[in-house]
Amino acid sequence: YTVIQVLLVCFVVLTSVICLLNLYNSISGRMTERKREFAILLSVGMTKKQLKKMLLAESWGILVQSLLLTAIASAFCIFLIRECLTRIFGNIVLPLPLPAFSASFLITLLAVFLITRYSFFRQNYSNLLEELRRESV
Numbered sequence: 208y209t210v211i212q213v214l215l216v217c218f219v220v221l222t223s224v225i226c227l228l229n230l231y232n233s234i235s236g237r238m239t240e241r242k243r244e245f246a247i248l249l250s251v252g253m254t255k256k257q258l259k260k261m262l263l264a265e266s267w268g269i270l271v272q273s274l275l276l277t278a279i280a281s282a283f284c285i286f287l288i289r290e291c292l293t294r295i296f297g298n299i300v301l302p303l304p305l306p307a308f309s310a311s312f313l314i315t316l317l318a319v320f321l322i323t324r325y326s327f328f329r330q331n332y333s334n335l336l337e338e339l340r341r342e343s344v
Contacts (some may be wrong), residue, residue: 224310230318230322231318233317233324234322237326238327238329239326242330245258258320258327259333262323263320266319266320270315270316270319274312288301
C-alpha cells in the first residue's frame with residue numbers, strides 16, 4: 208500500500224512539473240510574440256504600470272476561463288467514475304479532495320502570475336521601441 212502511494216505521489220509531482228514547464232513555455236512564448244505590440248502600446252503613451260495592469264487582467268481572464276472548463280470536465284469525469292464504481296461495487300461514498308483541488312488552483316494561480324511577471328520584466332524595454340523602428344523601416 209505504501210509503495211503504491213509513493214508511486215502515485217511521484218506520478219502527480221512529475222505530471223505537475225511537466226504542466227508547469229508547459230505553462231512557462233506558453234506564457235513566455237506569448238510575451239515574446241507580443242513584443243511588437245508592447246512596443247506600439249508604449250510608443251503611443253501607455254505606461255509600464257498600465258501595461259502591467261493589462262497583463263494582470265489577461266492573466267485573470269485565462270485563469271477564469273481555464274477554471275470553468277476544468278470544472279466542467281472534472282465534474283463530468285467524477286460523475287462517470289462514481290457511477291461506474293457504484294454499479295460495480297454498490298453504494299460507495301467517495302469524498303471530493305477539495306483541499307487538493309484548492310492547493311492545485313492556488314499553485315496554478317501563483318505560477319501564472321509569477322511567470323507572466325517574470326516574462327514581462329525579462330524583456331528589455333529600451334529595445335522594444337528600437338525594434339518597432341527597425342520593423343517599420
